Amino acid sequence: GIQVEQSPPDLILQEGANSTLRCNFSDSVNNLQWFHQNPWGQLINLFYIPSGTKQNGRLSATTVATERYSLLYISSSQTTDSGVYFCAVVNSGYSTLTFGKGTMLLVSP
Amino acid sequence: DTAVSQTPKYLVTQMGNDKSIKCEQNLGHDTMYWYKQDSKKFLKIMFSYNNKELIINETVPNRFSPKSPDKAHLNLHINSLELGDSAVYFCASSQEWDPSYEQYFGPGTRLTVT
Numbered sequence: 001g002i003q004v005e006q007s008p009p010d011l012i013l014q015e016g017a018n019s020t021l022r023c024n025f026s027d028s029v030n031n032l033q034w035f036h037q038n039p040w041g042q043l044i045n046l047f048y049i050p051s052g053t054k055q056n057g058r059l060s061a062t063t064v065a066t067e068r069y070s071l072l073y074i075s076s077s078q079t080t081d082s083g084v085y086f087c088a089v090v091n092s093g094y095s096t097l098t099f100g101k102g103t104m105l106l107v108s109p
Numbered sequence: 110d111t112a113v114s115q116t117p118k119y120l121v122t123q124m125g126n127d128k129s130i131k132c133e134q135n136l137g138h139d140t141m142y143w144y145k146q147d148s149k150k151f152l153k154i155m156f157s158y159n160n161k162e163l164i165i166n167e168t169v170p171n172r173f174s175p176k177s178p179d180k181a182h183l184n185l186h187i188n189s190l191e192l193g194d195s196a197v198y199f200c201a202s203s204q205e206w207d208p209s210y211e212q213y214f215g216p217g218t219r220l221t222v223t
């Protein structure tokens with residue numbers, strides 16, 4: 001099956017810093033989603049982005065499908081950004097999400 | 110107006126018991142899923158239903174039996190619970206059985222088996 005690798009596995013930031021999270025995948029995809037799992041365990045949809053670039057406030061994401069990677073940018077990080085960020089993809093020919101192992105982000109005040 | 114809801118949110122039970130988790134979506138979607146998140150936070154698909162029909166069963170033990178009474182509901186029944194079943198179970202839905210549609214997740218049910 002498709003492999004999804006996220007980097008870095010852990011990230012510690014000071015409040016106000018910027019960061020870039022990366023997601024590499026091993027095959028072509030029809031769907032790519034970024035999620036934030038907050039400290040209470042909720043999975044929050046951030047972006048549905050099988051290709052191109054999207055922005056939502058301080059967050060933006062870019063997927064280059066031909067090169068099989070996606071990037072999530074967090075600018076001016078806040079403590080509420082802490083949690084685990086997951087990238088998940090749907091391989092062409094399938095319909096279920098395959099998740100990466102996540103990036104654990106801690107933003108300290 | 111929660112889109113995908115699950116009950117209960119927390120479930121603590123003893124080994125050997127049988128329990129159910131319920132999921133409802135009010136998005137009018139055709140396809141629903143169960144995912145399991147283990148203690149290392151790894152998320153993996155368990156089942157997928159489309160229009161009440163089972164489409165995918167990812168080699169889950171047959172102690173797990175999903176049931177879809179209608180398109181808006183997908184319940185998960187677990188027999189003879191084991192310690193290894195402790196996990197967070199997420200329900201999700203998408204508009205159609207098509208990989209290009211976004212999936213929306215419920216809040217999760219944290220199951221603890223003692």
